[in-house]
Amino acid sequence: VRISGFLDKSVGDYIIPSDRVAHVQVGNSLEHALLVLTQTGYTAIPVLDSEYKLHGLISTPLILDAITGLKRFEFEKLDKLAVEEIMNKKIPTLTLDDTLEKGLKLLINHPFVCTVNNEGYFEGILTRRVILKQLTAYIHL
Amino acid sequence: VRISGFLDKSVGDYIIPSDRVAHVQVGNSLEHALLVLTQTGYTAIPVLDSEYKLHGLISTPLILDAITGLKRFEFEKLDKLAVEEIMNKKIPTLTLDDTLEKGLKLLINHPFVCTVNNEGYFEGILTRRVILKQLTAYIHL
Numbered sequence A, B: 001v002r003i004s005g006f007l008d009k010s011v012g013d014y015i016i017p018s019d020r021v022a023h024v025q026v027g028n029s030l031e032h033a034l035l036v037l038t039q040t041g042y043t044a045i046p047v048l049d050s051e052y053k054l055h056g057l058i059s060t061p062l063i064l065d066a067i068t069g070l071k072r073f074e075f076e077k078l079d080k081l082a083v084e085e086i087m088n089k090k091i092p093t094l095t096l097d098d099t100l101e102k103g104l105k106l107l108i109n110h111p112f113v114c115t116v117n118n119e120g121y122f123e124g125i126l127t128r129r130v131i132l133k134q135l136t137a138y139i140h141l
């Protein structure tokens, strides 16, 4: 019974709020994105526009793939390509009043899921770490 | 009741076996490691020796950190540094007969955990994806 109490909770109570989420802008270069990923230590982060709308995700695998040449890494491409050209645009999203059950299902295949409001403005992320931490607390009834 | 049935199961029944896990060797260069990470799309993989013993983990954030200079990325360092010098050696491990409960607790803070046998030989990894998939099946009683 307790576990269904957990699954009905709202995503909004468990997200990392947008002001604490590292992100880059659509027009940034891959070099800038790689710098932010390196400085934060994250392997993937959201891509927003200047109005804070969500456009996709950029990650170290996507950047490395984009600069892989036949014989070597073509690092000189980093400041020639924009995040917008490489980012993953086909990503699931949640809203703040979605249930944790819906979030849990998406987290099976995604390390984190972005939450947006009805107009597409970015509000934060739900992560596997938070869900696992909460689930562990709940199942030790 | 069913959930404790799940937590008592053995890690060994849920790991990705070693022959399906991408890895590098302690003596490989960072350039080789970056190539393997790029080709597989993974952000972190185990580091083994020639006898298949586990020594640590290497990841894109660790490699990027190692080549970050004051003004730019020092890509020329990639073929001068060895995985052994940069890898994370302080990692938790599981054995095949550990319970999923023990695995779940470690997965809160680690995207995957390596399993080894009593002599330290690598046997596979337990991932957050597998645990989340199994947990979701169990809680929908």
Ligand SMILES: Nc1ncnc2c1ncn2[C@@H]1O[C@@H]2COP(=O)(O)O[C@H]3[C@@H](O)[C@H](n4cnc5c(N)ncnc54)O[C@@H]3COP(=O)(O)O[C@H]2[C@H]1O
Residues within 6 Å of the ligand: A016, A020, A021, A022, A023, A040, A041, A042, A043, A044, A045, A046, A111, A112, A127, A128, A129, A130, B043, B108, B109, B110, B111
């Ligand atoms: N600075 C740090 N302090 C403590 N633990 C750290 C950490 N950096 C990474 N980790 C641990 O490693 C996991 C994977 O990080 P990764 O960057 O690949 O994958 C992360 C990253 O891509 C993204 N993420 C998490 N927090 C973020 C933030 N504040 N800003 C932007 N992206 C974030 O969500 C993914 C899943 O995050 P989650 O927390 O479930 O899982 C994290 C967390 O358990």
Ligand SMILES: Nc1ncnc2c1ncn2[C@@H]1O[C@@H]2COP(=O)(O)O[C@H]3[C@@H](O)[C@H](n4cnc5c(N)ncnc54)O[C@@H]3COP(=O)(O)O[C@H]2[C@H]1O
Residues within 6 Å of the ligand: A043, A108, A109, A110, A111, B016, B020, B021, B022, B023, B040, B041, B042, B043, B044, B045, B046, B111, B112, B127, B128, B129, B130
């Ligand atoms: N080729 C692929 N096909 C389908 N989904 C993919 C995928 N590559 C990544 N993903 C998805 O992205 C998650 C994070 O991948 P990441 O490489 O950062 O983090 C991975 C990676 O560092 C490592 N890993 C997983 N499978 C591996 C393997 N066969 N060999 C080596 N390392 C592996 O364990 C971490 C957690 O894996 P997990 O499956 O929980 O979580 C994976 C999975 O949900």
